[in-house]
Amino acid sequence: MNGKVTLLGAGPGDLDLLTLKAVKALAAAEILLLDDLANPDIVTLAPQARVIRVGKRGGCKSTPQDFIQRLMRRYALAGKIVVRVKGGEVLLFGRAGEEIAYLQAAGVAVEIVNGISxxxxxxxxxxxxxxxxxxxxxxxxxxxxxxxxxxxxxxxxxxxxxxxxxxxxxxxxxxxxxxxxxxxxxxxxxxxxxxxxxxxxxxxxxxxxxxxxxxxxxxxxxxxxxxxxxxxxxxxxxxxxxxx
Structure with missing residues (x-):
């Protein structure tokens, strides 16, 4: 059975600004792909997840976008619940459009959980x-x-x-x-x-x-x-x- 990918906005850094929906998604995560700009303490809200750090920072050494997308596809097709944590808001300058298209083409279900930009x-x-x-x-x-x-x-x-x-x-x-x-x-x-x-x-x-x-x-x-x-x-x- 296929899993799914949740693209989750972690907000600007204050964990108190996370939505209840985000907290529930984190608690259910089995694979957590963590962006550099997210508060690293967010992992405490995903106690059962394997954490994979996939930092992307302008002007710094970054994880290639294609590699991140292939990771999401691989784990979701293996039946895992994958949460891709992005700093800020998922749908603002976070490459969500590329990821949604890639995952949908692979037959992977995608959920969006908004965060505060x-x-x-x-x-x-x-x-x-x-x-x-x-x-x-x-x-x-x-x-x-x-x-x-x-x-x-x-x-x-x-x-x-x-x-x-x-x-x-x-x-x-x-x-x-x-x-x-x-x-x-x-x-x-x-x-x-x-x-x-x-x-x-x-x-x-x-x-x-x-x-x-x-x-x-x-x-x-x-x-x-x-x-x-x-x-x-x-x-x-x-x-x-x-x-x-």
Whole structure:
């Protein structure tokens, strides 16, 4: 009898943010494929699972995507309950589309268990609404690092009148800031939140023009979320200092 694969969003790191559905799926797991960005303590919620670490980090040595997919297929076809744990939200920049298609083509049942995205956790840390109706028309979640290593059209994104929540952008923070300032004024509110929701969290609230320099001076790096837009100016006073 075939098993199944659950693609599970582990959220930004705080295990208290896991859904009840995620906790139940972890408890039932026989094989746990663990992403580097997930809180490693999540394994305590899967006491009967064999844990296989399949880290994927930009700029670091990573487990090949094809290898991860073949592992999921092999164990599921052997009748195992496989849980693929991804940091943040499964359906946002987590290669879930590739994995779903691959597993379905192999006849493997796939379940999705959503998690809180690090972009939402970053906004919560700053105390802002990403869709504050006095400041924006909506929100755009965008990655600064496409598969072909190209960058988005920052000027076009800036012209949308939305809050921009930028993933995987720290290595390109200078070029993305310059690109956005082709449309937005340099005083546009901007922020960086590193390791959102965890005890390692660090926050920076600044302006678009000072963003790259301030982030470098503060020593901020990946994993972090960059937020740009007028709504970011509503950050709570407690969010303004950079956390130690």
């Amino acid at each position: 690090s972009g939402l956790a970053a906004a919560a840390s700053l105390g802002i609404s990403l869709t504050h109706r006095e400041h924006c028309r909506g929100v755009i979640f965008v990655t600064a690092h496409a598969q072909d290593h190209s960058e988005p059209d920052w000027g076009a994104l800036a012209a949308t009148g939305t809050t921009l929540v930028i993933y995987m952008g720290m290595s390109r923070i200078g070029s993305l800031s310059d690109g956005l300032m082709r449309t937005l004024p340099s005083w546009t509110p901007a922020a960086v939140v590193q390791w959102a929701s965890t005890d390692r969290e660090r926050r920076l609230v600044t302006t678009l023009g000072a963003l790259a320099g301030d982030a470098e001076a503060a020593g901020l790096g990946s994993p972090a979320i960059i937020l740009v837009g007028e709504a970011v100016g509503e950050a709570l006073p407690t969010a303004l200092p950079l956390a130690a």
